Amino acid sequence: MAMKAIVKCSRTDGDVKVLDVAEPAIGPDQVLLDVKAASVCGSDIHMWRDHQSWAIKLPLILGHEFCGVVAQVGERVSGFRVGERVACETAASVCGECVYCLSGNYNLCPHRLGYGALANGAFTRQVVARPQILHRIPANVPFEHAALTEPICVAYNALVEKTAIKPGELVVIQGPGPIGIMALQIARLRGAGTLVVLGTDADKHRMEVAEELGAHHIVNIQHEDPLKLIQSLGDGYGADLVVDCTGVSRALRQSLELVRPNGRITKIGWGPQPLDFSLDPLVAKAVTLQGSFSHTFPTWERALGLLSTGQINLGPVIGGVYTLDDWREAFSRMEEGANVKSVLVNQE
Numbered sequence: 070m071a072m073k074a075i076v077k078c079s080r081t082d083g084d085v086k087v088l089d090v091a092e093p094a095i096g097p098d099q100v101l102l103d104v105k106a107a108s109v110c111g112s113d114i115h116m117w118r119d120h121q122s123w124a125i126k127l128p129l130i131l132g133h134e135f136c137g138v139v140a141q142v143g144e145r146v147s148g149f150r151v152g153e154r155v156a157c158e159t160a161a162s163v164c165g166e167c168v169y170c171l172s173g174n175y176n177l178c179p180h181r182l183g184y185g186a187l188a189n190g191a192f193t194r195q196v197v198a199r200p201q202i203l204h205r206i207p208a209n210v211p212f213e214h215a216a217l218t219e220p221i222c223v224a225y226n227a228l229v230e231k232t233a234i235k236p237g238e239l240v241v242i243q244g245p246g247p248i249g250i251m252a253l254q255i256a257r258l259r260g261a262g263t264l265v266v267l268g269t270d271a272d273k274h275r276m277e278v279a280e281e282l283g284a285h286h287i288v289n290i291q292h293e294d295p296l297k298l299i300q301s302l303g304d305g306y307g308a309d310l311v312v313d314c315t316g317v318s319r320a321l322r323q324s325l326e327l328v329r330p331n332g333r334i335t336k337i338g339w340g341p342q343p344l345d346f347s348l349d350p351l352v353a354k355a356v357t358l359q360g361s362f363s364h365t366f367p368t369w370e371r372a373l374g375l376l377s378t379g380q381i382n383l384g385p386v387i388g389g390v391y392t393l394d395d396w397r398e399a400f401s402r403m404e405e406g407a408n409v410k411s412v413l414v415n416q417e
């Protein structure tokens with residue numbers, strides 16, 4: 070049987086189509102999932118436009134933030150039953166043998182193939198998964214929310230696993246995209262004292278959402294100098310922590326300006342542009358620069374716990390729910406900044 074899928078066909082800008090593809094078959098150690106909801110990521114938009122520089126397979130079924138129901142279980146799989154509601158991590162396959170896999174840091178496995186990038190993704194009806202990356206969805210969390218576990222985990226990994234935050238600290242978040250909005254919520258849960266979110270003209274709606282979700286100050290950097298505001302807060306020496314969620318390399322320059330001596334910068338956003346400025350402030354201010362990539366098993370369980378207890382608010386984040394056929398509207402609304410997140414669902 071064939072199934073409908075949103076496929077990136079070539080490197081050409083916009084070359085994404087709804088196509089019929091073959092249903093996947095599972096091996097004895099795998100699980101087949103019926104996808105119930107999949108959220109659109111900024112990287113899906115980039116792949117649609119092909120602004121991105123990272124490697125992908127072609128043709129490629131897009132989508133890596135998803136959840137569903139177990140449809141079939143391989144004969145050697147125990148621990149999951151048909152019909153269970155599960156959220157699925159993004160590491161479709163890893164080698165299982167390298168030092169990162171063996172130490173539980175499989176997000177950094179050099180052989181990792183991520184869904185919707187190097188392995189076929191979830192903007193379709195069925196996906197093959199290994200049971201090691203499945204997480205039961207708490208009964209009170211709807212599929213549309215569980216699909217957003219992944220970006221919550223990205224922020225959680227960066228701001229809990231990789232970065233220390235003390236209650237009361239001044240935290241600046243650059244970029245109010247989906248990851249920035251999740252980082253804001255995780256930083257608040259970590260006890261950040263004052264939260265400042267920086268954006269641009271294109272972020273009008275996203276900045277309103279940031280404010281609704283607890284940002285104490287929002288600054289449009291095209292019209293206002295954030296340094297002035299930061300120097301007016303607390304002791305005036307700058308931010309304890311700057312979190313880069315922009316994907317623009319030059320944001321690091323601003324981070325270095327806003328961070329206080331002995332402060333930290335955590336970089337989640339990434340982009341291929343080279344830097345054209347001096348990193349001397351990093352040295353002169355004795356700043357700690359931390360990168361963060363993806364996430365691992367325990368983070369997923371904790372993120373689902375936060376969703377289940379209502380400590381992460383996705384209400385204003387999800388701008389619309391669309392069928393696969395309406396993918397173009399779902400993508401466009403995010404590209405325009407009208408939706409922080411769009412979610413795709415399969416019609417029953």
Ligand SMILES: [Zn+2]
Nearest residue numbers: 110111112134
């Ligand atoms: Zn994503």
Ligand SMILES: [Zn+2]
Nearest residue numbers: 164167170178
């Ligand atoms: Zn490995």
